[in-house]
Amino acid sequence: MALHDLSAARDALGLDEAALKSRTGFYWAYARNLERGRSPAGAEPIWERLANPADPWLGPAMIASSYRTAAQYAELFDTRLAVELMLHASRAYLDAGAAFGLFLAAGAMSDEALQQAGGPQELRNLSSRTSGPQVAPPNADSPVQQAYLLLAVAARPVLREQFPGDPQAVLRRLSAYGLEPVGAQGIALERYLDIAQLMLADRATDRDPEARLPDDLADGMASHLAAIGRAHAAALHANRRNEHLWRSAAAPVNIVDLEQTALFGLVAGPESGRSRQVLGRVADLVADDEFAQVTSLATEQTAEVMPSMTGRATEILRRLDRERRRGSGDDQASGDYPGDRDDR
Numbered sequence: 001m002a003l004h005d006l007s008a009a010r011d012a013l014g015l016d017e018a019a020l021k022s023r024t025g026f027y028w029a030y031a032r033n034l035e036r037g038r039s040p041a042g043a044e045p046i047w048e049r050l051a052n053p054a055d056p057w058l059g060p061a062m063i064a065s066s067y068r069t070a071a072q073y074a075e076l077f078d079t080r081l082a083v084e085l086m087l088h089a090s091r092a093y094l095d096a097g098a099a100f101g102l103f104l105a106a107g108a109m110s111d112e113a114l115q116q117a118g119g120p121q122e123l124r125n126l127s128s129r130t131s132g133p134q135v136a137p138p139n140a141d142s143p144v145q146q147a148y149l150l151l152a153v154a155a156r157p158v159l160r161e162q163f164p165g166d167p168q169a170v171l172r173r174l175s176a177y178g179l180e181p182v183g184a185q186g187i188a189l190e191r192y193l194d195i196a197q198l199m200l201a202d203r204a205t206d207r208d209p210e211a212r213l214p215d216d217l218a219d220g221m222a223s224h225l226a227a228i229g230r231a232h233a234a235a236l237h238a239n240r241r242n243e244h245l246w247r248s249a250a251a252p253v254n255i256v257d258l259e260q261t262a263l264f265g266l267v268a269g270p271e272s273g274r275s276r277q278v279l280g281r282v283a284d285l286v287a288d289d290e291f292a293q294v295t296s297l298a299t300e301q302t303a304e305v306m307p308s309m310t311g312r313a314t315e316i317l318r319r320l321d322r323e324r325r326r327g328s329g330d331d332q333a334s335g336d337y338p339g340d341r342d343d344r
Contacts, residue, residue, distance in 0.1 A: 015255070027070035086258055108306050117314045225267060233291035
């Protein structure tokens with residue numbers, strides 16, 4: 001049965017909206033308390049200690065993980081809120097020196113929005129293995145992080161123009177690590193590299209973002225995305241067997257996997273024509289499994305709200321949001337959702 005939106009997906013999954021909101025609020029508040037612990041004003045001793053571990057990249061990495069977890073729960077009841085939390089996660093991953101942060105942002109944003117939000121500068125930061133004041137984590141040069149960067153560069157012309165190397169050379173170098181597992185479902189890196197190759201082969205949409213993809217490219221992209229969606233669905237089906245954890249939204253699984261949502265967004269693109277062409281094929285391939293449709297639905301709804309959030313994305317990714325909150329004294333976590341606040 002084909003699902004039409006994430007509200008229908010939530011019902012199909014059998015998840016309670018109140019439990020999802022509770023989980024979102026917990027992880028968002030945790031992230032904000034960690035942020036306050038890293039601010040010059042300081043915080044309660046326990047948060048200051050948690051937010052400033054010995055390895056400087058670990059602090060923003062913990063913040064990023066908390067925001068990402070909050071976002072994946074929010075995706076099933078408030079897409080705008082989920083996108084905002086995802087952008088905060090992206091900023092924190094970039095502060096930690098992780099290419100995954102740029103991968104997340106690029107997966108949701110158009111070239112123009114990414115340019116406005118400082119995406120090319122973040123690419124230059126990552127290419128020099130630092131991001132702001134933080135030292136890059138030990139795995140900054142891992143094949144998986146390099147693959148995230150390659151995928152963002154392959155998908156977005158504004159990044160490809162600024163990339164200091166040859167994407168094809170990176171692709172060839174990473175091919176030696178094809179069996180490396182990626183993400184929560186342990187997808188083989190080879191599949192991600194095949195997707196990058198297909199995106200690099202597409203040149204028509206560089207000239208016209210609404211240009212139709214050649215059928216062989218669209219079919220190849222859709223086939224890979226459908227396989228990834230089915231791997232996610234298998235994890236959801238397995239975790240649903242524990243009804244207590246599942247209904248309380250506490251099952252150890254990403255209900256909506258932001259990594260996969262970003263990947264789908266990179267492949268399908270932010271433009272409606274290409275998105276319908278690719279995601280329509282994916283929908284046909286996974287029509288028999290409602291759980292396998294979740295990632296495509298999240299990608300579609302993110303693309304719908306993102307154009308109205310370009311200004312907000314720019315604030316967050318350029319750290320203007322953080323500076324403004326500190327200037328107004330609003331740097332303390334509360335129980336409010338960002339989507340309910342007046343500072344949008």
